[in-house]
Structures are given as structure tokens and as C-alpha cells.
Amino acid sequence: MALVGVSGRLAGCYCLRAVRSLPFCSSLQVPALQLHISKTAMGACQKDFESAVNQVKLLKKDPGNEVKLKLYALYKQATEGPCNTPKPGLFDLINKAKWDAWNALGNLPKETARQNYVDLVSGLRSSSDSSSQVKSEADKKRAGYDTLVITSEDCITKIMLNRPAKKNALTTQMYREIMLALEAASKDDSTITVFTGNGDYYSSGNDLTNFTDIPPGGIEEKAKNSAILLRDFVDCFIDFPKPLVAVVNGPAVGIAVTILGLFDLVYASDRATFHTPFSHLGQTPEGCSSYTFPKIMGPAKAVEMLIFGKKLTAGEAYAQGLVTEVFPDSTFQKEVWTRLKAYSKLSQNAMHISKQIIRNHEKEKLHAINAEESRILQERWLSDECMNAVMDFFSRKAKL
Ligand SMILES: CCCC/C=C/CC(=O)SCCNC(=O)CCNC(=O)[C@H](O)C(C)(C)COP(=O)(O)OP(=O)(O)OC[C@H]1O[C@@H](n2cnc3c(N)ncnc32)[C@H](O)[C@@H]1OP(=O)(O)O
Numbered sequence: 001m002a003l004v005g006v007s008g009r010l011a012g013c014y015c016l017r018a019v020r021s022l023p024f025c026s027s028l029q030v031p032a033l034q035l036h037i038s039k040t041a042m043g044a045c046q047k048d049f050e051s052a053v054n055q056v057k058l059l060k061k062d063p064g065n066e067v068k069l070k071l072y073a074l075y076k077q078a079t080e081g082p083c084n085t086p087k088p089g090l091f092d093l094i095n096k097a098k099w100d101a102w103n104a105l106g107n108l109p110k111e112t113a114r115q116n117y118v119d120l121v122s123g124l125r126s127s128s129d130s131s132s133q134v135k136s137e138a139d140k141k142r143a144g145y146d147t148l149v150i151t152s153e154d155c156i157t158k159i160m161l162n163r164p165a166k167k168n169a170l171t172t173q174m175y176r177e178i179m180l181a182l183e184a185a186s187k188d189d190s191t192i193t194v195f196t197g198n199g200d201y202y203s204s205g206n207d208l209t210n211f212t213d214i215p216p217g218g219i220e221e222k223a224k225n226s227a228i229l230l231r232d233f234v235d236c237f238i239d240f241p242k243p244l245v246a247v248v249n250g251p252a253v254g255i256a257v258t259i260l261g262l263f264d265l266v267y268a269s270d271r272a273t274f275h276t277p278f279s280h281l282g283q284t285p286e287g288c289s290s291y292t293f294p295k296i297m298g299p300a301k302a303v304e305m306l307i308f309g310k311k312l313t314a315g316e317a318y319a320q321g322l323v324t325e326v327f328p329d330s331t332f333q334k335e336v337w338t339r340l341k342a343y344s345k346l347s348q349n350a351m352h353i354s355k356q357i358i359r360n361h362e363k364e365k366l367h368a369i370n371a372e373e374s375r376i377l378q379e380r381w382l383s384d385e386c387m388n389a390v391m392d393f394f395s396r397k398a399k400l
Contacts, residue, residue, distance in 0.1 A: 049078060049114045052121035063124050064143025065180065070120060073101035077113035082106065090232060093183060142184070147174040149198065150181055155344040157190040164199025169207035170255065175233045182236045191348045192340060193240070195263075196247040202272060205254025211381070211390045219382060227378035230255075234287055234370045237262040238363055243343075243351055247336050248272040248314075248323070258285060260322060261292025262366070264355060267339075268314040268323045269332040275311040282385025284376050291369045296321045 056071065063071075076083070083103040088095035105113065142150040149160040159181045161168035170178075185193040197203050215221050237244070237259050246260055248268040257274045260266050278284055285293070285306045293302035297320035304310040317323040327335045380386050 046114070048118045052118045055121050055125060059124060062143060064145075066144040066146070067120070067124065068144070069097060069101040071117065072098050073105055074113045074117040074120065076102045077105045077108055078110050078117055081110055082108075090228065093179065097180075142181075145177050145181065147171065148177050148181055150184075152188060152190055154341045155189070155191045155348075156194055156340055157185040157188055157192075158194045158196065159185065161195075161197045161203050164197075164201070166207065167201035167204035167251075168197040168199065168256075169204045169209075171207045172210055172213075172229065174207070175229055179233060179236045182240055186241050190242070191344045191346070191351060192243050192245060194245045194247055194340065197249050199250070201250045202246075202248045202252040203256035204251070205256050208390050208393050211387075212394075223378045223381040226381060227374040230286060230377065231370055231374040234259065234262070234374075235367060238288070238366045238370065241352055241355065243355055245340060247340075249332065251275065253277070255287050257322075258287030258289035258293075261287065261289055261296060266317075266323045267332075267336045268317065268326050269329040270314050270326050271329040272314045272317075272323075272326075273311050274305070274314075274317045274322065275309065276305050277309040277311075279307055280309050281389040282383050282387075283380050283389075284373070286370075286373045286377055288366050288369050288373065290373055291366070293322075 053075070062068075082105070083099065085099065087103075088099055090096065108116075142152075147162055149158075149162045151158050151160075159178065161170075161174070163169060163171070163174070182193070210226070211222075213222075215225070240262075243264045244262070245265040245267065246263045248260075248266060250269065250271055251273045252260070253275045254277070257276050260274075276285065276289070284290075289302075289306060293306055296302075297305075301320050305312065312320065312322070314323060314326045318326045
């Protein structure tokens with residue numbers, strides 16, 4: 001797994017002393033900010049800097065999480081210098097993202113940071129001015145996500161995996177963006193959250209190139225960090241409070257399949273397939289599937305999938321209870337979205353409370369299972385079996 005820094009990917013606030021932190025993308029409106037410019041932000045372009053800080057308040061359009069994080073980091077660097085606070089805990093996602101963004105600036109001089117801040121705001125102002133007249137489809141999209149397209153309409157937040165050329169394989173960045181998107185969706189005013197894929201695949205699972213980006217601490221550190229990422233990622237699904245729907249538009253592989261056991265509805269095109277080739281890859285089940293799959297389909301069928309890597313058709317996955325309903329591919333989108341729009345009008349609180357009643361009593365168990373599966377995978381990723389399988393993929397000897 002790559003340990004790519006999350007700088008510029010997560011939510012945060014525009015500048016250091018923003019009294020009101022931005023909610024996680026829950027609105028396209030730029031919140032009012034009360035700014036206090038530190039006295040340390042002195043220097044050649046101090047006036048420009050102060051003016052840029054004030055101009056941020058006037059932006060008509062939310063610049064998105066990535067830009068907000070950049071603004072935050074540059075402001076901190078400009079006013080305080082290099083990151084000087086302890087790293088927030090793993091589950092403190094927002095503050096950790098902010099810290100990462102600031103820390104990523106390293107020893108960038110204060111004056112350069114100030115200038116970069118001014119340049120960034122200036123760019124934002126011109127793009128905001130030119131686009132503010134147009135109320136287009138694009139306006140409904142959430143900014144700040146590179147690997148996802150997120151839209152909210154009809155009380156439904158749709159999170160679409162958006163790497164169609166790579167079959168929506170999940171990169172480290174994507175795992176992190178998905179966590180943020182879930183956090184945002186849990187707080188926005190939608191009633192239902194939907195996952196789907198752009199292109200012919202739903203998702204080909206973990207991006208195997210994640211394995212090629214080795215940090216200075218070596219493969220042990222990589223495996224450890226990956227296990228943490230995996231655990232955090234799956235925890236977000238376990239804890240997600242609203243009805244979560246998978247619209248499986250095409251084949252699904254690996255972790256894209258296993259986490260379906262944590263969804264509330266799984267609608268599949270008849271073109272979809274469900275494949276968990278863990279033993280082919282020297283790996284073991286994740287996404288709590290070691291628990292949810294035997295529970296959903298019985299131990300024998302779960303073993304066929306999770307140990308022997310049997311690929312299921314949509315019809316088979318339906319027969320085994322993993323899929324709620326299968327639709328012909330030709331009418332899939334129309335039928336599914338008609339259905340979901342009708343569901344989204346049901347009583348929001350009742351739906352959310354019902355989900356809690358159905359899911360809450362298992363949460364603790366699921367978290368424990370997730371932690372154990374992640375721990376075991378950490379060891380597996382260091383095995384020859386796993387490394388050889390990944391190398392086979394890249395040398396094109398093996399395909400699923
Ligand atoms: C931190 C959390 C870790 C969680 C761990 C999870 C475990 C898993 O998810 S295990 C499953 C891992 N996935 C795979 O092993 C799938 C590997 N991919 C394939 O076997 C094939 O690509 C395919 C069967 C999905 C599709 O084959 P097809 O012939 O139709 O298309 P390709 O030409 O192979 O793919 C197009 C393009 O996309 C790249 N790609 C597809 N999937 C992946 C992937 N999982 N990782 C990296 N790259 C992938 C593929 O290399 C092609 O790229 P190029 O066009 O640049 O060659």
C-alpha cells in the first residue's frame with residue numbers, strides 16, 4: 001500500500017483561526033469565518049496576505065476540501081512556520097488531515113508560504129467570478145475529490161468511484177477520499193448514501209500498485225500502515241449511520257465485494273460478478289467478510305468464495321443473499337434510481353433509527369473482527385505468496 005500523504009485531500013478550514021471549522025463538505029456554501037491574523041505573518045507581502053485572508057471570506061463557491069486544506073496549511077506555515085504540533089490521533093480524521101497538509105510543507109519559508117497563499121486565493125477568485133453565473137450540473141458535484149465523483153440530489157448522496165480506465169481499482173488516496181466522503185455524507189441532509197462505479201467495472205478492488213510504493217521504513221512499515229488504513233476504512237462502513245446502498249454496475253473484486261456485507265442494500269446489474277480471489281493473491285479475507293459472509297450465505301458458500309475464490313454471477317450472489325436484487329443491465333440505472341428516489345422520500349429519522357436498531361448490536365463485534373482481519377493481512381502482505389502474486393500481476397503472467 002502506498003503511504004501517500006493526504007495533504008490537500010481532506011476537509012479542514014481555510015485558515016488557522018477560523019472560529020467555525022468547515023463541516024465535511026456538507027454544504028456548498030462557504031461558511032462565514034472570523035479571521036485573526038497572527039502578528040507573526042509579517043514581511044514583504046504582508047498586506048497582500050492579509051487581503052487574501054479577507055478575500056477568502058468573500059468566495060461565492062466552496063473551493064473544495066483539497067483547496068481548503070492547502071489554504072489551511074499555507075496559512076499555518078505563513079504565520080507559524082513549520083508544523084510544530086503533535087500529530088493528532090488516527091481517528092481524529094479532520095485534524096489529522098490538517099496536520100498532514102501543514103506538515104507536508106516541511107521547511108517552506110514563511111514568505112514563500114505567504115506568497116503561495118496569495119496566489120492561490122487570487123486563482124480562486126478569478127475562477128469563482130467566472131463561474132458564479134452558471135448553475136450547471138457540475139455545481140452539484142462536490143469539489144475536492146480527485147478519485148470520486150460525489151453528487152447530492154433528491155436526498156441521495158452518490159459516491160461514484162471514478163478511475164474507469166483502471167477498473168476503479170482502489171488507491172491509497174481513494175481509500176482516504178472514501179472515508180472523507182462517508183464522513184461528509186453522514187452529516188449532510190441526504191437520507192440515503194449510494195456507492196457505485198464509473199465505467200464498466202464497479203471496482204477491481206485494491207489497486208495492486210499500492211504495494212509498490214515502499215516508505216523509508218521498508219515493507220514492514222508499509223504493511224503496518226496498510227493494515228491501519230484498511231482497519232480505518234472498514235470501520236467507516238461499520239459505523240456509517242444512514243442506509244448505505246451499493247449500485248453494482250459491473251464486476252466487483254476483492255475488498256469491493258467483501259464490504260458489501262456491511263451495506264444495507266446491494267442492487268446489481270446482471271453484468272456484475274463477485275470475486276474474492278484472496279488465495280490467488282496470498283491474502284486473506286477483509287471487510288469483516290470472515291464473519292458477514294458465512295452469516296449471509298452459510299459457511300459452505302462463504303468458503304467457496306473466500307478460500308477457493310469462486311467468482312459468482314449476479315444471479316448466484318442474489319441466490320446466496322449477498323445481493324438484494326438483480327436488474328437487467330439495459331434498464332439497470334433507470335430501475336434502480338427510480339426505486340432509490342422513492343425510498344429517499346421516506347421518513348429520514350425513522351430510517352436512520354431503524355438502521356441503528358438493526359446494526360448496533362453487532363458493531364462492537366464487527367470492529368473486533370475488522371481489527372483481527374487487518375492484523376492478519378499485515379502479516380500476509382509480507383509473505384512470499386503475496387509478493388509473488390503481486391509481481392505476477394505486474395508482469396502480466398496472471399490475471400483473475
Ligand atoms: C489498504 C487496504 C487493502 C485492502 C486489500 C484488499 C484486497 C483486494 O482487494 S484483493 C483484489 C485485488 N484486485 C485484483 O487482484 C484485480 C487485478 N486486476 C485484474 O485481474 C484485471 O485487471 C481485471 C480482471 C480486474 C480486469 O481485466 P481486463 O483485462 O478487463 O482489464 P485490464 O487491462 O487488466 O485493466 C485495465 C487497467 O486497469 C489496471 N487495473 C485493473 N485492476 C487493477 C488493480 N486491482 N490494481 C492495479 N491496476 C489495476 C490494469 O493494470 C490496466 O492498466 P493498464 O491499462 O495501465 O495496463
